[in-house]
Amino acid sequence: MPLSIQQLPDVYRQMLVIRKFEEAIRTMFAQGKIRGSFHPCIGQEASAVGGCWPLRKDDVISCTYRGHGQALAKGLHPRFAMAEMLGKATGCCKGKGGSMHFSDPDVGLLVANAIVAGGIPHAAGAALAFKMSGSDQVAAAFFGEGAINQGVFHETLNLAVIWKLPVIFICENNLYSEMTPSHETTSVSEAWLRAAAYGMEAVRIDANDVELMYNTMETAVAKARAGDEPTFIEAMTYRLYGHMMGDPEIYRTKEEVAEAREREPIHRLGLRLKSLGLSDEDLARLDAEADEIIVDAVQFAENSPAPTPDEAFTDVFA
Amino acid sequence: MPTITYSQALNDALREEMRADPRVFVMGEDIGAYGGVFRVTKDLLAEFGPQRVIDTPISEAGFVGLAVGAAMMGMRPVVELMFMDFALVAADQILNQAAKMRYMSGGKVSVPMVIRAQQGGGRGNGAQHSQSFEAWFAHTPGLKVVAPSTPYDAKGLLKSAIRDGNPIMFIEHKLLYNTKGEVPESDYHIPLGKADVKRVGRDITLVSYSRSLLHTLEAAETLSQRGIEAEVIDLRTIEPLDMHTILESIRGTARLLVIHEAHSNCGVGAEIIARVYEQAPNALVTPARRLGAKHVPIPVAEPLENAVLPQPADIVRLVEEMM
Numbered sequence: 001m002p003l004s005i006q007q008l009p010d011v012y013r014q015m016l017v018i019r020k021f022e023e024a025i026r027t028m029f030a031q032g033k034i035r036g037s038f039h040p041c042i043g044q045e046a047s048a049v050g051g052c053w054p055l056r057k058d059d060v061i062s063c064t065y066r067g068h069g070q071a072l073a074k075g076l077h078p079r080f081a082m083a084e085m086l087g088k089a090t091g092c093c094k095g096k097g098g099s100m101h102f103s104d105p106d107v108g109l110l111v112a113n114a115i116v117a118g119g120i121p122h123a124a125g126a127a128l129a130f131k132m133s134g135s136d137q138v139a140a141a142f143f144g145e146g147a148i149n150q151g152v153f154h155e156t157l158n159l160a161v162i163w164k165l166p167v168i169f170i171c172e173n174n175l176y177s178e179m180t181p182s183h184e185t186t187s188v189s190e191a192w193l194r195a196a197a198y199g200m201e202a203v204r205i206d207a208n209d210v211e212l213m214y215n216t217m218e219t220a221v222a223k224a225r226a227g228d229e230p231t232f233i234e235a236m237t238y239r240l241y242g243h244m245m246g247d248p249e250i251y252r253t254k255e256e257v258a259e260a261r262e263r264e265p266i267h268r269l270g271l272r273l274k275s276l277g278l279s280d281e282d283l284a285r286l287d288a289e290a291d292e293i294i295v296d297a298v299q300f301a302e303n304s305p306a307p308t309p310d311e312a313f314t315d316v317f318a
Numbered sequence: 319m320p321t322i323t324y325s326q327a328l329n330d331a332l333r334e335e336m337r338a339d340p341r342v343f344v345m346g347e348d349i350g351a352y353g354g355v356f357r358v359t360k361d362l363l364a365e366f367g368p369q370r371v372i373d374t375p376i377s378e379a380g381f382v383g384l385a386v387g388a389a390m391m392g393m394r395p396v397v398e399l400m401f402m403d404f405a406l407v408a409a410d411q412i413l414n415q416a417a418k419m420r421y422m423s424g425g426k427v428s429v430p431m432v433i434r435a436q437q438g439g440g441r442g443n444g445a446q447h448s449q450s451f452e453a454w455f456a457h458t459p460g461l462k463v464v465a466p467s468t469p470y471d472a473k474g475l476l477k478s479a480i481r482d483g484n485p486i487m488f489i490e491h492k493l494l495y496n497t498k499g500e501v502p503e504s505d506y507h508i509p510l511g512k513a514d515v516k517r518v519g520r521d522i523t524l525v526s527y528s529r530s531l532l533h534t535l536e537a538a539e540t541l542s543q544r545g546i547e548a549e550v551i552d553l554r555t556i557e558p559l560d561m562h563t564i565l566e567s568i569r570g571t572a573r574l575l576v577i578h579e580a581h582s583n584c585g586v587g588a589e590i591i592a593r594v595y596e597q598a599p600n601a602l603v604t605p606a607r608r609l610g611a612k613h614v615p616i617p618v619a620e621p622l623e624n625a626v627l628p629q630p631a632d633i634v635r636l637v638e639e640m641m
Contacts (some may be wrong), residue, residue: 022569060391094424103423108392109424114413121380125387132343132369132393139387151412155380162375294538316460318483 003148003214005051006076009286010272011053011210013044015266016290018069021078024294025085025099029245034085041069043208043240047172047264049073050213051142051235054221060108060126062119063142065100066172066239069114070142076106080298085264088304095307096315117143117150120169122229124156127167131228138166138224140217145234146177149190157198166200166224168217169232174239179251195232204230207235208265211272240264319502325495328358328402328434334505336366339394344370345381346398349534355400356436362615376531382408382433389431394480399435402489403449416485417460430475430483436490438529438579439627443492445615447508448623450528451581455487456557456589456610463556465489467501467531467532471554474508480606482510489556490530497505513560515567522573522637525564527553530579537633546641551552556586556620564590565598574606577633582610604640609633 003011022040029038041048048069052061055074063070065272072078076092084091085099092104100114110126113119123141130137146155148171160167170190175182183189195202207213220231238260242249249257255261261267270283332506336342342361345361350373353360364370374381378399381460385395399405405412416429439448455463464479465484466472472490479486500587516531517538531552538548549567554562568574574594576587587608613624 062387065518071593092424093422093426097422101422103426104391105423105426108608110387111419113415115410118383118410118415121383121411122387122390125384127387127390129388129391129393132388152379152383155375155377156383156583159377159380159384163372196471258593297613315421316422318428318430 002218008276009278011049012266012273013286013290014049014073014267015105015210015269016287017078017293018048019266020070020290020294021026021068021081021297024082024298026245028086030267036098037133037244039066039240039244040068040241042241042263043260044174045069046210046236047170048235049128049206050207050210051170051217052139054214054218055105055108055138055140056248059140059190060110060123061140062110062123064119064144065112065114066114066144067102067115067308068140070087071102071104071109071112074109076102076109077102079300080124082297082301083207083304086304088301089184089304089307089311090300090304092178094132094311094315103115118145119143119154120153121156124160124167127160127165128163129313130166138168138191138221140168140170142170144177145171145182145186145189145191145192145196148194149186157200159278160230161199164228166228168220168224170217171234172237173230173234174237176243176251178243178291179227179247181251190234192234199228200232202232202234204234204236207237208268210265211270238264266267302312319499321498322469322501323495323496324469324472324490324499325356325358327473328362328476328490329503331363331473332359332362335477335480336362336370341392341394342394343370343372344396345374345385346348347374347376347400349373349398354398356492356631358434359398364482366404369561378404378408379411382411382633384414385431386411386419386429386450388519389429390419390427394430396432396480399446400435402435402451403446405435405451405588406434413458417458421460428457432479432486432488434490436487436492436495438491438493438528439616439623440493442618442620442623444618445460448616450578452489452556453580453585459487461557462486464510464554465528465556466529466554467494467552469497469501471508471514471552473501474506475510475554478507478510481507490526493529497532508554511558511560511633512553513563514552515549515563516552517548518552519549520570521547522549522575522640523546523551523564523571523574524577524633524637525551526577527551527556527580530577533628533630534577536634537637540630541637546637548637549626559590561593561597561639564594565601567596568594568601572601572603574602575636575640576608577628578610579627580610581613582608585610607636607640609636
């Protein structure tokens with residue numbers, strides 16, 4: 001069922017929760033409160049929400065180190081995500097995974113991956129398991145366009161087609177593979193064409209239109225659930241910040257980024273909501289609700305204890 | 319008790335585990351219709367069907383990765399790599415993915431999968447088809463590493479590995495498949511992490527595994543004729559390592575030699591000796607030694623390969639030096 005008008009305020013709020021989550025981390029990172037690296041998905045919230053919301057709770061996803069949006073949209077609670085960012089014992093991974101490895105199998109989030117393309121076969125493997133066990137669950141793999149040059153991407157597409165797996169591949173194309181424009185290092189840089197070459201239905205859409213992203217994903221999910229067929233969605237988007245914290249972004253102009261801000265998904269959905277009759281106050285209320293959720297998450301995280309050193313030696317084996 | 323081959327013992331283990339648990343399935347190149355290039359999966363397709371006996375394309379990274387995903391959903395894949403050398407093609411999925419998923423998730427997921435592959439030289443298969451990688455895998459937290467030397471151990475250990483619930487590298491040897499041994503028809507398991515004293519002796523402890531274990535037993539017979547009684551310990555599991563059995567043995571013999579076909583450099587022998595000096599620094603009357611392949615890629619011509627890989631005569635000579 002396509003996204004209804006009634007659902008749009010919730011979508012707007014969810015995108016704001018993701019945006020504010022990432023902004024809070026940027027702030028704390030600059031304050032030295034966060035270890036390791038952080039790869040903001042700011043600007044890509046629509047492909048996360050539009051990609052995850054059509055899925056059931058028991059459908060599973062794999063995602064990347066830029067996957068906080070998918071993790072939250074799939075159902076990981078912001079408290080446990082934020083606590084994981086701060087390395088606390090209450091974090092979703094007890095402080096062992098960090099930013100790049102969020103996990104919550106109860107809501108269908110496998111383990112986010114720090115190896116580009118590393119998680120793509122996992123989603124296909126989950127789909128294989130669903131098919132083998134006779135379940136109608138489906139799986140989705142989220143990855144960036146940098147992944148389409150990794151060998152395991154190609155291997156997985158082939159396997160998904162020959163084994164008719166109920167898996168959806170979502171390639172978030174934000175035009176830059178780390179610090180290099182993707183088209184400079186990619187022959188056939190339209191990712192959907194590569195997928196089509198494997199015999200899979202493939203489309204390319206403006207994923208910053210969250211309704212379009214949702215409806216496209218919905219169709220793909222229904223197809224997978226009904227007929228064990230994979231679909232490839234190339235979700236065109238743009239990241240408003242660098243590849244990771246500390247990226248000087250010398251590879252693109254400030255004008256390009258400013259122009260992208262005009263087309264970013266939350267702004268666009270806001271205009272859409274106003275055209276549907278919502279007032280500035282309505283939007284401000286949704287913004288405040290999102291704010292509250294993140295303020296609560298930050299407080300929870302900051303008040304949580306650090307893990308004890310002996311915890312480093314558990315959870316290796318089942 | 320029936321006498322069967324090592325490959326038949328593995329075949330029986332797979333069949334029994336697939337009958338017992340519908341979550342167990344096998345995948346690999348040529349394992350279904352062809353029955354596997356080493357016959358380990360023969361007749362499984364006829365009994366269990368193509369859903370559970372899956373022929374893959376030549377895509378090690380892809381199908382090992384799919385197995386990781388299926389395992390995280392509770393299935394129990396047993397993946398065959400045709401040659402252990404090909405594990406490097408799937409190295410990210412084995413070492414960065416399978417081994418680490420549980421830990422990175424703080425225990426939220428597990429990866430109950432077995433990767434079976436044969437290692438080793440001795441047939442002139444060349445440098446990319448003759449390697450031994452147990453040290454690479456043992457070096458990586460999150461993997462268990464098993465290497466049976468006999469049909470009896472192979473069946474019991476494979477059954478345990480499939481039930482273990484963790485990522486396990488199950489190491490066979492191309493020159494062990496046709497070896498024969500007694501294997502009970504009853505349902506039995508051999509626990510992981512327990513070495514086996516294959517020969518009792520008082521003069522020196524010889525630790526080995528996989529095909530080298532057979533060479534070690536052969537050398538022990540030769541040594542016995544020369545008045546040296548060697549105690550031969552078959553590790554059976556490389557990781558976790560059964561140091562207890564080794565330390566017990568050297569308490570009696572006070573001499574230790576570790577033999578493996580893998581290259582000496584940074585090998586399992588080096589690890590065992592380091593642990594002996596950490597845990598029982600005064601146990602030995604002569605420095606512990608290790609014997610492994612020389613530090614060159616494995617060549618094809620017979621005199622070359624024999625010069626690189628440890629032979630029974632090398633074991634005998636080294637023991638006599640140590641006595």
